[in-house]
Amino acid sequence: MSPVVEIENLVVEFATDGYAVRPLDGLNMVAERGELVGLLGPSGSGKTTLLSTLSGMVKAHSGSVTVAGIDVLALSASALEHYRRSTIGIVFQGFNLIASLNARENVAAPLLVAGTPRAEALARADEMLDAVDMSDRGNHRPSELSGGQQQRVAVARGLIGDPEVLLADEPTANLDHISAEAVVELLRGLRARGRTIIISTHDDRLLPAIDTIVHMTPDAAEATAGVRSVHLDPGEVLFTQSSRSDYIYEIVEGTVDIVRELVDGRDIVIAQRSAPAYVGELGPLLGYPRSAQVRAHDRVIVQPMTIAEYNARHHGDGPERF
């Protein structure tokens, strides 16, 4: 049986201040029917971008995205509207309920915009509210509901079209443990009914319920302490833009160029650092991919070090220490 969600070599590129930024760079992923997939990674690692791409809201630079047999990247605008109505359900971070509608109407909204008769849509919304234990709050507007109640309404809205795939962006963010537990139970129930669920999260409480974890930052070898000098010839690359951050480098000799890729494919030197100096300090600490390429301007000797080695070297030096 083929996977419900299949992503191959997906690249999504944005332009930020003229520079090319790739929140997704060669991503591969599959999700089977009845699987709960968790996207893990720090802010900016592309979790929300991936959900937006799966829902056809963001155009990919290259690669393929197939959901329930549909080539999402090849859909026309009107076909995308139909795809979002019929194939996927979405639960947004921060609920995103429509303030003018009550809970019942918010849940019914996807059916109403699809042209389902009002009575039928509202009856189905009542069923969904019952399923999330919110049937007694159906006539309340979002402003009259707690965060947990709003999230349950948002989940009910995501499910009302009985989608094959549910995409949930931080579904437990800002929820207390009781509300979060209720949401986790809902997701588990869905999975048990054979629905495929893809969630982005940093919430550890969700981890036990997740079948497959997708790390959104690129893989890299674990940084090893004690690595000594690296020699680079002019033009040789120390690390590339978007690669996984591992070491902090001390420039012992020579000068390096810090280079950023432009939208048009060219690159530009945005800074230079000469010995003695450090380069690539923030990425390893924050878990971010490298934001620029670093290459030797002339003959360069650098010394890689782990965060621990760096901290040890700067122990007691104040702001330099991480």
Next chain:
Amino acid sequence: MFLLILRDLQFRKWRVLLTMLLMAIVMTLLFIMAGVVGQMSGEPARAVNQISGDRTWVIADGSSGPLTTPQAVPASRFANTKATAGDAQLVLTSPVAINGVRGFLIAREGQFDEPTLTNGRAVASAGEVVVDITTELSVGDRVDLNGTSVEVVGTSADTTIIAGLPLVFTTLAYGQSVATAGQDLVTAAVTTSQPDVDAGLKVLSNDMVAADARIPVEEALSSITLINGLLWLVTIIIITAVIYVAALERTRDFAVLKAVGARTRDLGASLLVQGVVMTIGAFAIAAILQRFIGPAFPMALRMQGSSWIQIFVTALIAAALAALAGIQRMRSISPAEAFS
């Protein structure tokens, strides 16, 4: 989708009501302007019809028309006209003061079939006048006509010229006594037949007389047209601002609705419907307001049926144009914004 439109209007009900009220006030002014235009543009034709029925006018060559530039000439100049057109009647037209207020005298010889009376009877003898009802005089009132006391024996309607100047009808002889110091001077002859005219005279149809009487108000009508345009502009600005601001405020809503599969054209239609609903509401309020404000307006207003349709259709077009700004804003919203 109708439910979503309704709920949004309910959610913003005070703003919607305020907008409709503002638009209604502007539309009321448009109604009044249309009434003024209807009155002023049709006034000359109605007045000429009340003066002379379906007759032809003969006037002195030097005059542009008997109601604007009356040129008094001896009655004998029309001898040939009277001879060739058996029913020709001499007429004296002249500005006149009635109770110290400006009016316009129509003194005609012979029997009077015109004007149509709203009250009283036709003029039968010297010292009697029929006046337009806008003078607010009543049958039996005695009034001062160029320093002479006369009795109002009848009142008429649609007998004003040049934006409300009331006509005063009397006999030719009496008119000559108050307007030409008793000299046998006249300004025109009217006849139902095609007259021969002597040199120095010319023939004008009723339409030509009416067209001449409209010239003094043409500038006023042009000004009103300009004001109408400005009022429509205000209407469009009000509704555009409201719809555009609503679209800005609803950025997240539109993103969510697009994300759950709403068609962009349906969302655009919902903005259009909201604009149209507000416009229809404003039109209804304005139609009621003008009923109260119209009678208090110092000038008689005459709304044509076509003016109602014209204002309604123009308002709908204005609403559609106004909605375009909001629709353009809505179209630019990406469903991905729902994730942000």
